[in-house]
Amino acid sequence: MPADFISSLFVFILSAFLGFEVIKRVSPLLHTPLMSLTNALDAIVVVAAIIIAGRHESRLSTILGLVAVAASFSNMVGGFVITDRMLHMFKTGKAKKP
Amino acid sequence: MTGFMTQQLIDSTYILAAVGFILALKWLSSPVSAMRGVLIGEIASALAVAATLFDPQVSQYKWIIIALIIGAGVGVPLGLVKMTAVPQRTAISHAFGALSAALIGIAEYYVAAPNVPKFEMAEIGLEVIIGSLTFTGSLIAAGKLQEILPQRPITFRGQNYVSLSVLGAALALMVTLVVHPELTHLFLIMVGVALVFGMMLVTPIGGADMPTVISLLNSYAGFSAALLGFVLNSKVLVVAGALDGASGFILSVNMCKAMNRSFTNVLFGGFGQIHVSAAGAVEQRPVKSATPEEAAAILSAASKVVIVPGYGMAVAQAQHKVRELYDILTKRGIDVKFAIHPVAGRMPGHMNVLLAEADIPYDKLLDMDEINGEFPQTDVALIIGANDVTNPAARTDSTSPIFGMPILDVDKAHTVMVIKRSMAAGFAGIDNPLYYLDKTLMLFGDAKGFVGSIVRELSGGGNHG
Numbered sequence: 001m002p003a004d005f006i007s008s009l010f011v012f013i014l015s016a017f018l019g020f021e022v023i024k025r026v027s028p029l030l031h032t033p034l035m036s037l038t039n040a041l042d043a044i045v046v047v048a049a050i051i052i053a054g055r056h057e058s059r060l061s062t063i064l065g066l067v068a069v070a071a072s073f074s075n076m077v078g079g080f081v082i083t084d085r086m087l088h089m090f091k092t093g094k095a096k097k098p
Numbered sequence: 099m100t101g102f103m104t105q106q107l108i109d110s111t112y113i114l115a116a117v118g119f120i121l122a123l124k125w126l127s128s129p130v131s132a133m134r135g136v137l138i139g140e141i142a143s144a145l146a147v148a149a150t151l152f153d154p155q156v157s158q159y160k161w162i163i164i165a166l167i168i169g170a171g172v173g174v175p176l177g178l179v180k181m182t183a184v185p186q187r188t189a190i191s192h193a194f195g196a197l198s199a200a201l202i203g204i205a206e207y208y209v210a211a212p213n214v215p216k217f218e219m220a221e222i223g224l225e226v227i228i229g230s231l232t233f234t235g236s237l238i239a240a241g242k243l244q245e246i247l248p249q250r251p252i253t254f255r256g257q258n259y260v261s262l263s264v265l266g267a268a269l270a271l272m273v274t275l276v277v278h279p280e281l282t283h284l285f286l287i288m289v290g291v292a293l294v295f296g297m298m299l300v301t302p303i304g305g306a307d308m309p310t311v312i313s314l315l316n317s318y319a320g321f322s323a324a325l326l327g328f329v330l331n332s333k334v335l336v337v338a339g340a341l342d343g344a345s346g347f348i349l350s351v352n353m354c355k356a357m358n359r360s361f362t363n364v365l366f367g368g369f370g371q372i373h374v375s376a377a378g379a380v381e382q383r384p385v386k387s388a389t390p391e392e393a394a395a396i397l398s399a400a401s402k403v404v405i406v407p408g409y410g411m412a413v414a415q416a417q418h419k420v421r422e423l424y425d426i427l428t429k430r431g432i433d434v435k436f437a438i439h440p441v442a443g444r445m446p447g448h449m450n451v452l453l454a455e456a457d458i459p460y461d462k463l464l465d466m467d468e469i470n471g472e473f474p475q476t477d478v479a480l481i482i483g484a485n486d487v488t489n490p491a492a493r494t495d496s497t498s499p500i501f502g503m504p505i506l507d508v509d510k511a512h513t514v515m516v517i518k519r520s521m522a523a524g525f526a527g528i529d530n531p532l533y534y535l536d537k538t539l540m541l542f543g544d545a546k547g548f549v550g551s552i553v554r555e556l557s558g559g560g561n562h563g
Binding site for chain 2: 019033092
C-alpha cells in the first residue's frame with residue numbers, strides 16, 4: 001500500500017472519530033442546520049476543483065474541473081447562507097427583542 | 099524557492115481550515131454558540147479557497163473566476179429558498195457535492211490514463227462510483243421532495259435483485275479497470291452504470307422515508323469527498339469528507355432508530371409490501387369529532403397543552419397560524435410546548451426549523467425523549483398533521499408493522515385532539531387506534547384553516563356573538 005494512502009487513512013480515521021464525538025453532541029433541534037453546515041464545509045472540494053481546472057492538463061480535465069468549481073462553490077455559498085438564516089431564527093422566549 | 103514557501107503556506111492554511119471545520123461543528127452543539135460556529139466555518143473555507151488561488155499549479159484565472167461567479171450565482175438563490183423547501187434544497191446540495199467529487203475523479207483518471215497504478219485506479223473507481231450514484235440518487239430525492247416525481251415508493255417484482263446486479267456490474271467494471279486501466283471507454287460505462295444505480299436506489303423509496311434517505315445521501319456525499327482526498331492526497335478533503343460522512347451517518351442511524359427499522363429495510367423496501375395488506379384490514383369504527391368552537395373551548399380550559407406537528411403541518415403551511423395559536427394560549431397563562439418526533443417531516447430537524455421560522459422560541463420545542471414523560475400531566479395534546487409517530491399500536495400491538503417504533507405518548511394526555519383531513523390512513527397505510535379512543539376528538543379539516551378558526555374563536559369570538 002502506498003505511503004500516501006496510509007497517512008490519508010490515518011487522518012480519515014481520526015477525523016471520523018472526532019466527527020462522531022462532536023456531532024453526537026449537536027442538539028436534535030439543530031439537525032437541519034447541521035446538515036446544511038456540513039454540506040458547506042464539504043464544499044471545500046472546490047480547492048481540488050480549482051487545482052484541476054488551473055493545471056490545464058487537457059481540455060477535458062479543465063472543463064470538468066470548471067464545472068466542479070461552479071458546483072462545489074455554489075454549495076459553499078448556499079450552504080453558509082442558509083445555515084446562517086436558519087440559526088438567526090432560533091430564539092429563546094427571553095431573548096426576543098421587545 | 100518562492101514556490102516551495104508558497105506550498106508550505108498553502109498547506110498551513112489547510113491545516114487551519116481543518117481546525118476551523120471541527121470548531122464549527124463543535125459550536126453547533128447549542129443554538130447559543132452556533133452562530134460563532136458558522137462564522138468560523140466561513141472564515142476557514144474562505145481562507146482555504148483564497149490560499150488555493152495562490153497555488154503555483156494554477157496558471158489561468160479567467161475561467162476559474164467565471165466558474166466561481168456562476169457558483170455563487172447559483173448558490174445564493176439556493177441559500178435563500180423558503181424554509182418549507184429546505185429538504186429539496188438539501189438534496190440538491192448533496193447532488194452538487196457528489197457531482198463535483200465525481201467530476202474531479204473522472205478528470206484525474208483521464209489525465210493519468212492509460213498508465214494508472216492499480217491502487218490509485220481502485221481509489222478513483224470507488225470514488226467515482228459513489229459520487230455518481232449519490233448524484234443521481236440525490237436528484238431523484240429532490241424530485242420526490244419537490245413533488246415533480248411521485249412520492250410513493252415505485253417498485254416492481256425482483257427489483258432488489260436487478261438493483262444489486264447493476265451495482266455488481268459497476269464494481270466488476272471497476273475491478274476490470276484496475277487490471278486494465280487503459281480501457282478508457284470502460285470507465286465511461288462504469289460511470290453510466292453507477293448513475294443508473296443511484297436512480298434505482300432512491301426511486302423505490304417513499305416520501306416518509308426521506309429523512310433517512312437524505313441523511314444517507316449526506317453521508318455518501320461526505321465519503322466521496324473523503325475518498326477524493328485519498329486520490330489527490332489532500333488531507334483537508336479527507337478531514338471535511340470524514341466529518342460530513344460521519345454527520346450523515348449519525349443522522350441516518352438516528353432516523354432508523356426513530357422508525358425502528360434497519361438500513362437494509364429502508365433501502366430495500368419494507369413498507370411497500372405491508373402497505374397493501376394493512377390497508378385492507380382497516381375497518382370502520384365510530385370516532386368523535388368536534389368543531390373549532392368546541393376545540394377552542396377545550397383549549398382555553400386547559401393549563402398545559404402539547405402540540406405535535408407533523409409533515410401535514412408543513413404541507414398546509416400552517417406553522418404561522420400555529421404560532422398565533424401559541425401566542426394566544428401563552429398569553430392566557432397556558433403552558434404550551436411542542437413535541438418533535440425525530441422523523442417528523444421530510445428531513446432531520448425539519449419541524450424545528452419551520453417552527454423557529456414562525457418565531458416560536460426554541461426552548462419550547464422538545465425532543466421525543468424530553469417530552470414523553472410530560473404527557474400524563476398534559477391536559478390537551480393537539481396533533482397537527484402527524485399520524486404514524488403518534489400511533490399507540492407501535493407500543494402495544496405486536497402484529498402492527500410499526501411495532502417497536504418509538505412514538506410520542508400522546509394517548510397518555512387527558513384529551514387528544516387530532517387535526518386531519520379525513521380518516522385516510524397515514525403513509526404506512528396503518529390504522530391508528532388513537533383515533534377511536536374515548537378521549538380523542540377528531541378535528542376534520544385543513545390544518546391551516548382549522549387552526550385559523552380556533553385562533554378566531556379564542557381571540558374574540560365576538561364575531562359569533
